[in-house]
Amino acid sequence: MDTAKLFVHKLPHAADLPLPRYMSDDAAGMDILAALDEPVVLLPGNRTLIPTGLQMAVPRGCEVQIRPRSGLALKQGIAVLNSPGTVDADYRGEVKVIIANLGREPFVITRGDRIAQMVLAKLTRADLAECEKLPDTARGKGGFGHTGV
Numbered sequence: 001m002d003t004a005k006l007f008v009h010k011l012p013h014a015a016d017l018p019l020p021r022y023m024s025d026d027a028a029g030m031d032i033l034a035a036l037d038e039p040v041v042l043l044p045g046n047r048t049l050i051p052t053g054l055q056m057a058v059p060r061g062c063e064v065q066i067r068p069r070s071g072l073a074l075k076q077g078i079a080v081l082n083s084p085g086t087v088d089a090d091y092r093g094e095v096k097v098i099i100a101n102l103g104r105e106p107f108v109i110t111r112g113d114r115i116a117q118m119v120l121a122k123l124t125r126a127d128l129a130e131c132e133k134l135p136d137t138a139r140g141k142g143g144f145g146h147t148g149v
C-alpha cells in the first residue's frame with residue numbers, strides 16, 4: 001500500500017485531541033474529530049461548520065477529501081453537505097467540515113466526536129484542449145438513466 005507523508009499542525013483549540021487515525025488495518029479514511037469548545041445542537045434541515053483544529057500541507061498532486069461516515073448517515077441522517085469536500089494542496093487554513101442534519105431529530109456534536117473521515121487521494125489535473133469535434137462513442141449523448149433502471 002502507498003503511503004505519503006502528510007504534515008499536520010494542531011491549533012491550540014485541538015491541543016488535547018488525538019490526531020485523526022485509521023480505525024482499522026486497511027481503512028481508506030482517517031476519522032476526523034470535532035474541535036469544539038461547546039457542544040453544537042444541529043436542528044433538522046440545518047447545517048454548520050465544524051472546526052477540526054488542524055491545518056495540513058497536502059502533498060502536491062494530491063487532495064484530501066472530506067467524506068461522510070456511513071453510520072452517522074444511516075442512523076442519524078448526518079451528511080457532509082459538500083461531499084466530498086476538497087482540501088487543496090495549497091490550502092493552509094484550518095480544515096473544517098460542513099455538516100448537515102438531514103434527519104428528523106436534533107443532532108448534538110460534542111468535542112472529540114468523529115464527525116467525518118478524510119481520504120488522501122492522488123489526482124490528475126486536466127490540461128484542457130478545446131477542439132471542434134469529440135471522438136465518437138457508442139453511448140454518445142445518452143445519459144441520466146437512458147439505459148433504464
Ligand SMILES: O=c1ccn([C@H]2C[C@H](O)[C@@H](COP(=O)(O)OP(=O)(O)OP(=O)(O)O)O2)c(=O)[nH]1
Binds near residue numbers: 095
Ligand atoms: O470541506 C471542506 C472544503 C474545503 N475546505 C477548505 C480547504 C480548501 O482548499 C478550501 C477551499 O475549498 P473549495 O475550493 O471547495 O471552496 P471554494 O468555495 O471554491 O473556496 P475558494 O474560493 O477559497 O477556493 O477550503 C475545508 O476545510 N473543508
Ligand SMILES: [Mg+2]
Ligand atoms: Mg475553490
